[in-house]
Amino acid sequence: MSNQDQPRLHPQQQKPYSVRAHRSGALQWAVAVVLTVLAVVVLVAAVAVLIVVLLLRPRSPYIVVRSPRLDTLVYDQQGSLDNVQLSLVVEARNGNAHSGATFSDLEVRLAFGGTVLAKLRAAPFGVPAKGALPLGYVVRAQGAPLDGPGSAAMEAALRDGVVPFGVDGEARTRWKVAGLVGVRHWTRLACELRFFWPNGTALDFSCSSKSKFWFWFF
Known part of the structure; x- marks a missing residue:
């Protein structure tokens, strides 16, 4: 069959280009990139804090x-x-x-x-x-x-x-x-x-709030 004999789609029958689908895909890609970057930043920050804690051994007042x-x-x-x-x-x-x-x-x-x-x-x-x-x-x-x-x-x-x-x-x-x-x-x-009592002297005691090191960032 020659090229001239092949059926051709009418312009109205051609599949339309979806702008909405393209934008949705681009948005999902951008969100994935942002979440990946945030995960990397959080991981790096956690490692940095761990190194600081191990090296300096901070103590809670x-x-x-x-x-x-x-x-x-x-x-x-x-x-x-x-x-x-x-x-x-x-x-x-x-x-x-x-x-x-x-x-x-x-x-x-x-x-x-x-x-x-x-x-x-x-x-x-x-x-x-x-x-x-x-x-x-x-x-x-x-x-x-x-x-x-x-x-x-x-x-x-x-x-x-x-x-x-x-x-x-x-x-x-x-x-x-x-x-x-x-x-x-x-x-x-x-x-x-x-x-x-009645002399008022204290028995041996220990009264301190000293505890393990817990912290929150702000």
Whole structure:
């Protein structure tokens, strides 16, 4: 059959070119490229942070309670602490060698038998690299009522000559790793202070919020 005898499609019967399909394919390709680039950037950043952590070994700032003393304790047998006075030091510590740290939202609560007697707070402050900042507090509570279990616990403590107080609290810390990577972390404290009574000296104790290194970027 000659070329002249071959059937020809009428112009209206030819398959039209789809502009919409072309644009959809180009958009999918662009999205794939962007996602690939983002994945590579995240991977490189994660490797860089891991190298920095392994080399510099950054340390999370923390708080510690030290030098506690029970100065006054008056219990009225009616289930109320008429007068309590306790002195202690809350020390903020920063073990990083190359970066200062900022502490904010510091609050430490002192309780007996589940009854909170006092809340210790501090305005935001900074601690230099390899430094510490002691904050001295004198805690006073008057007329603090105890519930049934609390009263029983106080009577037993006075009878045994050892009075326990619960301490818990937290602080928000902020510092930089290698001067580049911003880090923020909540450091939390929970411990018990026990005092001989009536002399008020503390038994051996450990009260620190020091924990494993966790961080978030911002």
